[in-house]
Amino acid sequence: MGPGGFYRPSNRSGAKLRLHMMCFGRLWDPVTKYEKSYRSDGSAPPPLPYEFISLAENAIEDAQLHMKLLPSMLPDICVANFYSYGDRLGLHQDCDEHVGGLDRGLPVVxxxxxxxxxxxxxxxxxxxxxxxxxxxxxxxxxxxxxxRRIFHGVRRILPPLDYIGLSQVVKETGLISGRLNLTLKQFQF
Ligand SMILES: O=C(O)CCC(=O)C(=O)O
Ligand SMILES: [Fe+2]
Structure with a gap:
């Protein structure tokens, strides 16, 4: 993809992650974290789509019906990861966001x-x-x-399903074989 699109970021050791990533709303990178506004290709992240924000808010509202103690969260960053078959993501914590929000347990969606x-x-x-x-x-x-600070990771992507097995949303969007994950968070607090 061109500037600003999905790319394979590197970690501190210089090794490329086994996934493709891009950000919306705010830039995050495994090495520079939230420090930079522009990627090395000169691109700034596109704004966080309204649909992503309402999706996260609705999901949290639904969850709060079952878990009253779950705090609310207004996302200002979305990290989109695309995993091809064979890709994965090692164990980590999402803890680069503002410490006030982390300490209050503002949820990740x-x-x-x-x-x-x-x-x-x-x-x-x-x-x-x-x-x-x-x-x-x-x-x-x-x-x-x-x-909020749990360790987590993606051990493996299951082998691709045949076309009939794919969900309606995948058929409608024409997503290529693989897994898309949208992680929505609130950086600012
Ligand atoms: O792909 C997933 O389910 C997890 C993604 C994740 O943990 C992250 O981007 O920090
Ligand atoms: Fe994570």
């Missing part, structure tokens, strides 16, 4: 579209003690409150 993923999470880095959940197309995962 994570939307999955396309192929399914094995998502690991827990309060430890020890892979053997982590929980596993299958994230399928259309799933919305929320982690906030005391779980």
């Amino acid at each position: 994570s939307v999955s579209i396309g192929e399914s993923a094995e998502f690991l999470y827990g309060h430890t880095r020890d892979e053997n003690k982590l929980e596993k959940v299958l994230l399928e197309s259309g799933d919305v995962l929320i982690f906030g409150g005391k779980s």
